[in-house]
Amino acid sequence: MWWSAVRLVVAGAAVGVVLYGLDRVVELAARRLAARPAPSAALPGLLRGCRRPMLAVAACGLMLAAQPWVRSPGGVAHLLVLATIGSCGWLTARAAALLLDGAVRLAVRRRDPGWAGRARTQAGLLGRILQAAIALLALAAMLMTFPAVRVVGTSLLASAGLVGVVAGIAAQSALSNLFAGIQMAFGDLARIGDVVVVGGEWGTVEEITLTAVVIATWDQRRIVMPMSYFAGRPFENWSRRTARITGTALLHLDHSTPVDRLREEFESYLAKNPRWDGEGSALQVVDTTPTTLVVRALATAANADDAFALRCDLREHLIGYLREHHPNALPRLTVASPPQ
Template sequence: MLVIAAGSIVAAFALNRGAEFAARRLAPRQPARTPLPLLRACRRPLQLAIASGLLLGGESWARFGPATQRAVRHFLVLLALASCAWLAARLVALLIDTSVRFSVRRQDPSRVRRVRTQAGLLRRICQAAIALVTLGAMLMTFPAVRTLGTSLLASAGLVGVVAGVAAQSTLGNLFAGVQMAFADMVRIGDVVVVGGEWGTVEELTLTYVVIATWDQRRIVMPVSYFAGRPFENWSRNDTRITGTALLHLDHSAPMADLRAHFETLLAKTELWDGQGSAFQIVDTTPSTIVVRALMTARDGGDAFNLRCYIREELIAYLRERHPYALPRIGLAPAPDGGRPTDLHGRP
């Protein structure tokens, strides 16, 4: 048995080296298109699968007793099933990653995020299916489990109903995750506003979504929340967004001068994408006017920084050049020494 084991290990190592050499020869020369990390990840499951297969084939040559031979053969069958499942999961990841690399080549960012999100969820679904099938196959190798198989299948309907009721929320999240991925509702890297929180989708699984906020917090939310409630997606089709800054000024504010300075500020900063801008009076009150500075940016982060920059520069400009344009509160002495009067000025 030691000779068979040593020969199996040597043969597995030789076949693995040959497969790695062939992969390097057949892979394209561009490093960006060569999935070598995933190929290296297949090395250990491939070696284990080859070794377990060779050991299983050479086990009959070893001189064991009947009970020992059955136990060794059962162990090798379980090892072969586990190694093949491990290798199948890695191969699925390799195929999906290779397909993503070729499908998103020279494509727009929104398509890249959509394909990567769908590929990640598809990889998890396939790996979960492989693990479930392998576990069932390993359990069926035990005689006691095979004996109970008929009774278990007979009561599968009742068990399925009970399990469905017990795992209703889990199954709801599972189906909601599949719906989100393939209905293109939200993708990894999208900028979203959920529950009043602004952030970026960092991780998307079949049951939960991780949102990274601007202050480096991580919000973990169930997938069913996105499938059943409205939320804002700022980058579903295009990351470009319009930002606004409101200023409350005096009625005597020089609008022409402020508008010219606003255009100068936009021309100087790299935060503005050059697509659109506006400087308008949008409302009035008895004491002030409301001026809105509107400008476009490449994404939500640039829009926020651009709003803060424009607001700060305009206030500094007014404070230095036109201080009278800042809002003021008018005060006047009360008539007749401050005693209350009626509408006609009578005490």
């Protein structure tokens, strides 16, 4: 027994030396690849990111290969097999995450906000699905190394149909959210960074997980909506194709309002406002009531935040202009004496 322990220590030391040399080789290769042109620019980051799981896989593999010489107890060999499976799963998950991250960075370099948001959404969802699948497969492979679990697994295969039906019924909500997330990400219904209106709340899509969507509202709240909500109900996406949006400001004014002068002031102020993108604008009387005129001021902006601020600026400036130059144009409440 003691001789087997000595051999195990010697094998461990030899594996440590080999791993140190392998680590130096990987680092040297990453540095040389980093100095090359763009086609190999992603490889150094991939090698450095996968260095630890690669060393773990190599260590477990070398120790397993040395087992016939070490002749350690069966429990040690089993532990090495479990560690090898776990490190292989770790390496696969890390490589998949780094590849998806590289794809997202490549999409962001195109300087297209819509494309970048779509890539971040799909990569994030796909990465979570891959990590969950890899973890599940690694756990299943570890469990199948135990003879007792292997026998139980063989018996469960006979009743797999019944188990699948029961599991499907029990996980119906989770599965519906999962499939809704896949539909939302790859159907391009909404992306991270999109401006949406859901349930009467205006906000920005901040995060998309396997089962929920997190929406950041203008007042710093976070609304967590189940993924199935977006698959089964209508919602507004203000930036699905383009971030440009039209801001609307409604004014209720007296019938004596000089609309022509108000329109001139509107156009003059809009031309000096940096939030206006110059694409479109209009000031129109859209409705009338027995006591007021309903004047609508329209102006386009590059995104929803600028549109909201622009219509607030327009409303404030036009009301101030009328109060200063045409006070009679502001709405008034007429009070008449009752008939005698």
